[in-house]
Amino acid sequence: MIKRIRLLSLAALAVLAGCDKAPTPASHTATSPAVVSADSEHTAAQGKAVVYQMFTRLYANTTSTNKPWGSLAQNGVGKFNDINDDALRGIKALGTTHIWFTGVPHHALIADYSAYDISDDDPDVVKGRAGSPYAVKDYYSVNPDLAVDPAERLQEFQALIARTHQHGMQVLIDIVPNHVARSYQSLAKPAGVADFGANDDTSVVYARDNNFYYVPGEAFQVPDWPADYQVLGGQAHPLADGQFNENPAKWTGNGARAAKPAFDDWYETVKINYGVRPDGSYDFDRLPADYAQKDWQAHYQFWQGKSVPDSWLKFRDITQYWLQLGVDGFRYDMAEMVPVEFWSYLNAHIKHTNPQAFLLAEVYQPALYRDYIQLGLMDYLYDKVEFYDSLKLVMQGKGPTSALVQVQQRMADIEHHMLHFLENHDEQRIASPEFAGDARKGMPAMVVSTLISSSPTMLYFGQEVGEPASEDAGFGKASRTTIFDYWGVPHHQRWVNGGKFDGGALTPAEMNLRHFYQRLLSFSREAPALNGDYVELHTLNLAAGSAYSEQQLAFARFSNEQQLVVVSHFNATESVEFQLQLPRTLMQQWQLADGKYALHEQLTGVNHELVVTNGEGRIAVKLAPLGSLVYQLVR
Template identity: 60%
Template structure:
């Protein structure tokens, strides 16, 4: 029914070179292993993997379970077999989520790591966005915690050897309440080490302070107890912090609310408490200037005008680039001033011009500033496209809303990364989203093919993971990011490291094959890097019989390839109609009576003819089963 069929995944040839670079604001030469991003053909596909969950084969899933009880994945679980399996989904970049060492409840004191207080840790495994040491990695992920950094460096090498690039998180807006690096290079001081704590704000302070008040652990709500009520020597409702710091989400209370990001503290970027800026402003015309010109601007500023936090994060980014990391995903980027991003990203691009830079930004009014002034490569297309597709699946919006949402970002469409799942969002296979993983396939086709932007795939999405486990902190509907837990559908596909679907259900295998076919079109269908013309409005103007609010059609094309893409979002009803192409496309595509189309999502469907009409338009008969999409390529 869904027209499945595997297309060959052609491996990309990515050469690695060692380049020594000198950063003007860093006190040592660094050897940077770069991968040649220009060797990647087609649209990027980012595979996001929650690193501690990916390789875990334990199926216990006890609420608030320990590592011994529930298990944890390791860097070593990303074997060549595993990485080739990831690669088979068309992946160009692997986003290893949760790599920097963050606060967690486990005892690593034998390795010189201080214990974290459960009163300021969410869950047992901890939030990956409460980083406590930016110069090392999560010890949970290593076979030998003493060797954890070398084990991650080996994973970087394996990922490169399997022709994919590496992305990790940087979280500039906040750090763990108990940040302390035991691994920082010589001369790198901890955040807050030189702060003047007698002032709420100072330009070179790394934190904001509630002067004269000590931090108090929030009052728990809804019966919440740290570690589910388990006795722990540090779980006493107290955490020593004097004076109190502002909380990560901006709360200025010494005792934040239980719904605040109380496990983190906000970083000061030279933004005064009244919101005014205490750093140089970018001239307005810098929206049209290159990253190199942005770098020159910052290098021309007086050293004292650059807030200390800016330099600290620039050094952190350079440290990971030197390890071979190819790019970064920035958490809550809009909570940090755009000038800082200009500063950081221009330095990164100086070191590695092909670095992949992705930012979490949800305010559409800020998109263009963060792209053009902040020099971001990609932003989440969440508020427009994702929310629209979800509303259509819920029956709350017409498919006509897709064209409207896309038009809002038509000038920056290549910068707007598309997704249906990530670690923050509900799993598709929940009643809160689509109830069934197949119900979202039309949305996935549209999301993947609508623009020139990259596509993000979250691990387990391709086999219909439901995220239904009660792991501890928070409620199910997304796979827990706070606790140790197994991921059942993914574990069935993983099949104890064989990655052959040996334990998967028939539906899971069918879904996986569909994702492979679709995402590999990102590389093989060159038209997806070309132009976009929506066909939806024309069908509605013509009152095309059978074309309704559950169908969406558009075209993508370049000189080499012309595609017509049509999706049926209905879960119950087939659709039959005659699709009309405008005469402008007929002329541009040089369509003749001998032109036919073939569905690239199917290996069995035969080519269908296009019919030229007397009014210089062309038509094609379309028949779609429920939830079916077609990607029709012109054949001559």
């Protein structure tokens, strides 16, 4: 069933009633703060899920050559077998419950595996030399780069799955239903499975059971390259000739319909047809609106006996294949580009096989969030456009912390499903000059991001040691760690320390940063209050006329077992002191009479004091630049 929380305020009633905009935090009174209460479905003795995103080919690479556009032999690549017990223990120590192994399915890349009957990929339709993990070439196999013995690549990944499970963590991989590589060809598909497009009628633009859309009568043409771009950086390759044989041309992955896509299009991919006609109308059964309130079992029954487009069946079979191999869930790329009915169909079949499967989707339109959660049966969506974008502005000194309070109000009914992060493979590294220029600025932001809601937290590899992504690897520019080229990730490599995974080469500042992430995320994993209630303390304290300002954020999280007060300070140069006020209603809910109560701070271990006078609470707060305090009430 869809997990729901309730917001005991006029703001939440407006949201739940479907109003266009909830009241701002200023509408709350000092004695009646917003209280978000978690329902019993996700309240548990433990805390929250923690997802560690590992870019698999980069994670264990110890080569530090870092030649732009360098080959695998020059720049190296991490292998499945390199991710050993020591590596997994280090990831587990960060509180991790799920590892998202990014870039596992076999995708188009520039390397010679002809000895394994794998066709060469054309650099004219591959981004970078190592290739984009989102241009999948074979959904029934894995990237041969990642195997010590490419002939045993699937078995090596299965061994990694088993090791991960032995360390008490679950395995997620990418599924990219919107598009595949132009060179898609599965060598490992089971008997009876046809490749995408194998049975298509290529004489028409659209047919319901075609897997692709076509441009009949026109051959594909490679895009015009910008003046500052050369395929493979100008290095010679027998297939780098400005041509790619595809006739008739297929629509490009982002929906571009021209036979010659633009360079800014996803030209290396082709769009999958899900029974959506070129005019946007649907060629399949629609879900009744009341299915937003029904569980996966009801969705599963709805689709029984119904005819669905062939692409639906193909992705159902692909996900079932990986579930049978031990994968525990999936991260779905650009889910909003695929109709929600398909997700109902696919996810209901996944849950029928594994009711505990972890399903995470990339959706960037807030107006669609509830449809993809409630009708599409997604467990979690990226909270990118709302929470992350607002928090990034706070970190950069360009936005107020009140914006975060407003996001929590708007997301009140679905906040459990909105996964929080500060970095991933699409976003700039915190330490890059283009983002914040200082990894420490991620510390208060991570406290807020991790503790403010009951949703899972995601950590991107290298974030915990302040990786700045400061070098151009080839395709694309610095500030994001490359997903297109062979590369070593310098700060992270100091943690890897030649394969020891002990941080022996980290600087003291980098080790301290990792220890911070380890304490915070491990605490979040074990804290039952984070599956409990939420009260924002920001509005009350802004109105108090103290030193508390839009550079701070304070809130309470609590359950019957645990009561927390969290306060973070986003100023990088100045300390701040103030009396943090806790409202009478919260003190009553915590059953605290007038008096003094011990607080144990969870990040430093230092004891503090809560004073209740005339039913209202106060804590004397002193915060260093970029400091955070997580107070736990000692009963």
